[in-house]
Amino acid sequence: MKLTALGLAGLSIPGCSTDDAQRVIPFSAQGLEADSPRWNDLRSHFGLLDGVSYLNNASIGLPPRVVSQSVADGYRAQSEDPIHAKHDLQDRIRESTLPLLARFFGVQPEELTLTPNASVALHLQAVGLNLRAGDHVIITTQEHPAGRKPWKYREARNGIEVTEVFIPSPLPSTEDIIRRFDDAIGPRTRAISFCHVTRGGHLYPVTDLCEWARARGLTTLVDGAQAVGQFGIDLRDMGCDAYSASLHKWTLGPCGTGFLFVSRDASERFSSSFEPDPASTSYGAPGTADFAIRASVGTAIEFVESIGMGQVEARCRYLSDYLKSALESQSGVRLLSGERDRSAPGSTIFEIDGVDAIEAVDRLAALNIHIDEHQRDGHNAIRISTHIYNAANEIDNAVRSLMELSV
Ligand SMILES: Cc1ncc(COP(=O)(O)O)c(C=O)c1O
Structure with missing residues (x-):
């Protein structure tokens, strides 16, 4: 199996070699047992210093060399020929990064907004949900501060009522979790907001919770910061309305990458002060961005996909x-x-x-x-x-x- 750094071919970088020797990763994980010593060979594709044991991947992942190279190449191109490089990178984001990301998560590119991290996406999804004073939202006691704070903001600014249901560790059964949400529901409840995987690694029964919420007419907003990149995820199958993620943790993207997904079917329930293009459900800020970093998300997706x-x-x-x-x-x-x-x-x-x-x-x-x-x-x-x-x-x-x- 070969891995090629996506987009390098599509990006013309003066003075930068894009030959296959630089781009191909000769690591095959197909049929490899999970305990095989051959996994150690993968280490040479990362720049981690010898003697360092990095066991904190839930904080921030290690971008493989192809990803850091892609970022460096993009910035170098921008310093050598700013306008051409900017347009090349924007084209690459539109034509390959977003479609690749959308395919990876089973959604449409128009349903995705690139963000610098999950925190911004969580803010956009909570602040973007159309609610009126007195409406009620249920979250849990296991939210990351980035998931809790936007609701506290809406409580203070918009008069939204927020209930935090207590969820213990270790995580109880699906029935128990759903009962806790059920007990908190009231006549003005409009949405539930919870983690797919918590900061501590608890895996929520996300599909069951989305189904439960849908049957009650509630909008589901999910924090996927710790979930994406650890296992395959199909957001459409999951049935959530909005999903926020980091790409610089388990997906091995460059630091400063994430996305917000808002399902097309739920888009009329959300708004954005950035006045999104009506043809898309993009909720992010317009303007100049970290194009080289965003474009390198595609390289990271290719890397993890090549392993499977x-x-x-x-x-x-x-x-x-x-x-x-x-x-x-x-x-x-x-x-x-x-x-x-x-x-x-x-x-x-x-x-x-x-x-x-x-x-x-x-x-x-x-x-x-x-x-x-x-x-x-x-x-x-x-x-x-x-x-x-x-x-x-x-x-x-x-x-x-x-x-x-x-x-
Ligand atoms: C569950 C959860 N949500 C959100 C975040 C925030 O992620 P980011 O740093 O990408 O904003 C984290 C970070 O660790 C997290 O664990």
Whole structure:
């Protein structure tokens, strides 16, 4: 299987070689078992420094070399021939990046708005929903601040009533989650807003929730920042009305990329102060943008697609299962991530008796092991998030170093 960096061919870059030697990635994941040592070969396609264990992929992913090269080439072209390069990049975004992104998520390009991150998309979707004072929206206690804040803004500015339903960790059953939403519903409820995958890696029954909401005439707004890129997603099948995502986490896009999806069928329920073109449902700001970065999203999608989303999911799942069994054999460790159907493939959260999660992050960073804390919802949890390029021995080292903090 070959990977070519999408769009380099379509972008004429003075003085920049676009020959195949530079663009082809000779890594085949087809038929590769999730525990195969051959996954280690993938590491050479990333620029991560030797000796660094990067186990914090839920914060920000590692763009592969082809992606950082694509960004660098775009900026170089803009510095050498600004107007031509700008037009080339805009053409590339319109003609290949957006169609590729739309196909990857099973939607139409006109339904997508590129954003710098999920936070902006979450703001646009919450602020864009047409609501009147006194209307009611249900969110959960597990929202990321970027998902909660726009609703707090609407509460204060527009008189919208917002209920946060309590959802515990580990995540309960689908029936239990739906019952909690059901208990919060009232005569003025208009929408529900929740994560597909939470910051801590809990995997919500998103299709069931969308179906439940649709049957009650409620609009569904989903935070997909932690979901996209870990497994295949078809937004049309999912049945949500709006979906916000980061592309610089699991999808391995360049830092500063994300999107908002608003379904064509739901578009009359949303507006934008940016006065979108009536032919599209684009909600973003017009004007000069980070064209080189946006155009490189296509390169990232090509990279993950060349590996295959099924393979990405299986590899991520293998590594987090490996981590979970390493943790289960330790005393004083409590796993907060649920079973497979309740936890995303790559993120795991857990508490260790006597270990402060924030302190643990700093202590491991001093050893060049990068993890994160999840001190939220009353928990003092540590988060380890592993992607396809991580290895089992990195997990062994991280667990050993963490357990040394507890003695
Ligand atoms: C669940 C969730 N939503 C939203 C965000 C914000 O993402 P971004 O940094 O792309 O704005 C994050 C970031 O970690 C997140 O975990």
